[in-house]
Amino acid sequence: MSRPLLEIQNITKTYHAGNRIVHALDDVSITIQEQEIISLLGVNGAGKTTLSSIVATLHPPTSGNIIMNGKSIYQDINAYRHIVGFCPQKSNLNTDLSVEQILTFTGNYYGLPKEVITQRRETLIRQYGLEKYRAAKPSVLSGGYAHRVLLARSLMHNPKLLILDEPTVGLDPHIRRQLWAHIKELKKNGVSVLLTTHYLDEADELSDRVCILDAGKIKLISSPAALK
Template structure:
């Protein structure tokens, strides 16, 4: 059996993050975050504002280093193979980082070439994603002139240009019209079928319940529990994930949330 089959696709191992000013600690944003993501699995990361969701997502995307802990990619520290790891991940940030003077299609082509796609392959992927995300009408528009919904769809499309194995989505459907939001859900469901893993941060509880194989609840930088939506609803005797989350917000330190990490349904 190969080493890849002996390990989860991604292991977040005891990640801590402390922010300092003049060597004085200001805030402990993450405290020992630990969980796995398996191939084809969607993990929903839920918590109130300031809980540590964006910090954790940015560390997994290697935009910021952790203070403690490690991230293992198929058993190997990502910091020992950053170039290869980064080519396997797509990141859709909460706040746009777009070259506003380039057209939307030029931004897509730039992203493809940045990740090493040939000119022909980048052009092919650009056309596929413009079609898939209904961006034809704005393809030739400068990014600064895109509407909020167009910009958000573009960001998701750009994160998929190089066909990553892991997609990190930080509030991906904020500002989208309901029908575009539903279409985005369909696209994410399709990604699961081809075994692309997704880390999804969202404030939409219906979205998290529908798309996520497991839900990770985080409070003040600590992961309190991670389990399937069905298991969470059963354990807390609630009919939907929103009711579970509201209970969590009311009393995140409750012992019932201190259940650790569940076995992934994708675990081999």
């Protein structure tokens, strides 16, 4: 039986737009289980990216908390960040570095020993079919290969939770399915995945549970089979 990995409790996020207050998230609570793929499904503006960025600690919530192992992640946010990987929707790869250098730099950023960096880098380069691009810079990569590098980078430190923000937007169908296979493999290897998407087929294919967001509120959470 799976155990809770992360408890998102009563998260609210508000922004000020001129004289208006925009409620991007409104009292959102959800538990992410160990070795689970859970999808945030909704139209653009539903709050998916806002919630995933808060879980990734890229932005703070206005109110609410995130609990791991009985403690707030904000008590030791650096320790929490060492178990989380984040793969953004748009590429933010360093254009001055090669693929191999990007992965090496990421390992150094997380303070991994040199031998671990080498081992992880070579494993990920092989796993994601990047051998012939190891010396290439991001500017020469296709969209599909750039996504592979983003995914490999987010996995360098062996995270327990991987956050994928609409990872297949704009990709060709066969590249999408290759990424789906990689995501399923991550679950088999014990990684929990928080996936934001607005593709129904993607949520159906990958998810153990789907969380439907609308205007910053959770409408329901259930398995794809139950939803259908």
